[in-house]
Amino acid sequence: MDVGTAVVIGIWGVLASLVIVRLGRRGGAAFDDRFSGTDRRLVGVTAFYLGVPPIVLASQLAQVGLLRLLGNDLGRFETYVYWGIVQPAVPEQLAPLGRALLAATGPATLLLVTGALLAWTRWRPGNAARNHLRIEISRVLLLLAFGIHPILSLLVQRGDLWALRESLNALRDGSGDAAMLVYGTGAAYAFWRWRRAHRLRLLASPVHDASRQAAGAVDDAPDDPAALRALGAAQLASGDERALATLERAHALAPDDARVALLLGRAHLEQGDAQAASSHLRRAGQLLEADASPGAQSLLFEVTLALSAARIALGDAEGAILTAEAARAHAPRDPRGLLMHADALVAGGHLDEATQRLERALETAHGALRTEIERRLSALRRPSS
Numbered sequence: 001m002d003v004g005t006a007v008v009i010g011i012w013g014v015l016a017s018l019v020i021v022r023l024g025r026r027g028g029a030a031f032d033d034r035f036s037g038t039d040r041r042l043v044g045v046t047a048f049y050l051g052v053p054p055i056v057l058a059s060q061l062a063q064v065g066l067l068r069l070l071g072n073d074l075g076r077f078e079t080y081v082y083w084g085i086v087q088p089a090v091p092e093q094l095a096p097l098g099r100a101l102l103a104a105t106g107p108a109t110l111l112l113v114t115g116a117l118l119a120w121t122r123w124r125p126g127n128a129a130r131n132h133l134r135i136e137i138s139r140v141l142l143l144l145a146f147g148i149h150p151i152l153s154l155l156v157q158r159g160d161l162w163a164l165r166e167s168l169n170a171l172r173d174g175s176g177d178a179a180m181l182v183y184g185t186g187a188a189y190a191f192w193r194w195r196r197a198h199r200l201r202l203l204a205s206p207v208h209d210a211s212r213q214a215a216g217a218v219d220d221a222p223d224d225p226a227a228l229r230a231l232g233a234a235q236l237a238s239g240d241e242r243a244l245a246t247l248e249r250a251h252a253l254a255p256d257d258a259r260v261a262l263l264l265g266r267a268h269l270e271q272g273d274a275q276a277a278s279s280h281l282r283r284a285g286q287l288l289e290a291d292a293s294p295g296a297q298s299l300l301f302e303v304t305l306a307l308s309a310a311r312i313a314l315g316d317a318e319g320a321i322l323t324a325e326a327a328r329a330h331a332p333r334d335p336r337g338l339l340m341h342a343d344a345l346v347a348g349g350h351l352d353e354a355t356q357r358l359e360r361a362l363e364t365a366h367g368a369l370r371t372e373i374e375r376r377l378s379a380l381r382r383p384s385s
Contacts, residue, residue, distance in 0.1 A: 016049040033209045035128040043129050047136035055141065059109035063160075066105050096171040103163035110145040114138045118200070125203045127212070132204035142194065146187035154180070202238045210234040225254035232263055236270070243267050251280075258287035258296075262303050269306060274313035281307040301330035301337070308340050317348035335361075335369045342376060355380050 022042055023030065030039045030046075094102070117138045121131050153159035161180070168176035202208060211234035217227040228250035235243035244267040250260045261284035268277035281303055288300045304327035311320035324344040328337035338361055345354035355377065362373050 012049065012053075015045075016053075019045050019049045031127070031129040031133075033127050033213060035132070035206050035209055039129055040132060043132050044136050047133050048140055051133065051137040052140045052144070055113050055137070056110065056144065059106045059113075062109045063102060063105040066102055096167045099167035100164055100171065103160045103167060106160045107145050107149065107164075110141050114141045114145070117141075121203060122200060125208070128204050128206060128209045131208065135200065135204050139194070142190060146183075146190055150180075150183065150187070199239065205238075207234060207237045211238055211240070223253060225250045225257060225260065228253065229257065229260050229263065232260075232267070236263060236267055239270075241271075244271055256287060258284045258291065258299060258303075261287065262299065262306065265303075265310070266306050269310055269313065272313075274310045278307065278310040278314060281310060297330060301327055301334065304330060305336060305340055308344055312344060312347045317344065320344035321348055321350075335365070335372075339372065339376070346380065351380060 019042075023046060026039075026042060030042050117134045121134045121138075125131050149159065150161045153161035153163075154165070156162075161183070165176035165180050168179050170176075211231065214227060214231035214234050217224070218231050221227050228246055232243050232247035232250055234240075235246055244264075247260060247264045247267050250257070251264050254260055261280045265277045265279075265281035265284060268274075268280060284303045285300065285307065288296045288303060304323050308320045308323040308327060311317075311323055321341070321344040324337065324341040328334075328341055331337055338357070342354045342358050345351075345357070358373050358377050358380070362370065362377070365373050
């Protein structure tokens with residue numbers, strides 16, 4: 001083991017020890033059904049420092065086991081990359097095909113474990129914290145198997161992918177290079193699929209736990225409109241198509257509940273039925289205008305915001321502009337009102353006015369809001385460029 005590898009593994013040991021101390025202090029609270037931002041960070045570093053290294057080491061032990069199974073002496077070991085990756089000294093008498101199979105054992109094991117963890121999470125999900133742990137381990141393993149390890153191996157001309165390329169080239173000229181091209185294509189596809197795996201990532205969010213708890217409440221009281229409303233809200237937030245049916249049941253039991261009407265309007269809007277959405281949202285607005293409770297005004301903002309989107313979908317641009325202006329009046333500091341107003345102005349053909357409003361807002365916007373405003377301004381400016 002060289003000095004650089006020893007230093008890196010030493011740093012990993014210190015950081016892993018700190019994670020263990022934090023886990024000891026938190027106990028099981030990080031893995032309960034109240035998944036907070038602090039829990040997310042702790043579970044993430046647990047996956048990175050404690051979950052991944054044993055799996056990577058096990059993949060290398062599988063490689064060593066295959067070498068012994070082929071009847072070869074183990075030879076010496078050389079550790080040369082972070083995470084304890086081991087490169088056995090492969091005897092020269094091993095045929096090129098055997099060398100290729102041996103070299104492929106490590107990456108194949110990582111990818112098999114990644115697939116098993118993702119399938120487990122997708123088909124047998126637990127609470128959000130445990131789902132997040134499995135998904136984070138899978139993400140790091142995917143990055144190692146398809147990103148870091150191949151790049152390092154090919155750059156330093158050592159390790160699994162380099163050995164696989166050289167063995168296949170020795171078996172048939174050019175076949176190793178073709179295999180690396182196929183591997184790179186598989187990597188690009190895997191990362192593209194990962195970016196689009198929104199439903200999988202929702203399993204590692206508080207929305208998932210809220211949906212589980214609401215489903216349990218509905219099982220205990222199937223005709224409780226509050227439980228149905230909570231379940232419908234969680235399903236709607238997670239993109240579950242069952243949200244509409246759940247909220248229709250809640251509406252049948254509580255037709256004068258403004259929150260149910262608001263959620264039902266959003267559900268119809270998600271399903272593309274802007275007419276039904278507009279009807280439910282107008283009803284929600286009427287109920288809230290007669291409601292003097294403190295929370296009515298904040299709900300009225302949500303209603304007018306959704307109603308503006310429904311009117312845009314119906315082609316009523318002027319009505320959408322008026323509704324968006326009303327939404328901003330209810331909550332002038334909420335950026336969603338500003339963005340909806342800009343969308344309504346664009347729908348009405350008032351592109352210059354929408355651009356001016358967004359440019360003024362950009363002067364004081366920060367973070368995610370600034371990014372969203374810049375994206376919309378770019379879209380507005382594109383046709384004229």
